[in-house]
Amino acid sequence: MILDSDRVLKACKASGHAEAGKAGTDIVCAAVTVLLRTAVNTLSGRKGIIVQNGAPERGQLWLETVYEPEGKEFLFAIGEFLVIGLMSISQEYPKNCKLTIKNASF
Secondary structure, three states: OEEOOOOOEEEEEEEOOOOOOOOOOOHHHHHHHHHHHHHHHHHOOOOOEEEEEEOOOOOEEEEEEEEOHHHHHHHHHHHHHHHHHHHHHHHHOOOOOOOOOEEOOO
16 A cells, blocks of 8 residues: 555555455455455545556456545545555454555655
């Protein structure tokens, strides 16, 4: 996950399978996927926010954002939602989910 200097979400990428269960029944993979898809769906079409995303293959999902001033607060909140949600998963399943947060370099 990449946050800008104001901790606003710039990008997020999930890759790999969590291996906490069989393919199609992995609770960690499902939890991460639901969080990221919900974030993308919530941001899509939101005024002042442009989101690009993709899932090039099974086990991979990414999103990138650009915002105008009127979208900053909402995007900050979605970023916090993702940080808290993904951190919770990584704390409960540390062998299966690793969260890395980087600051965007300008």
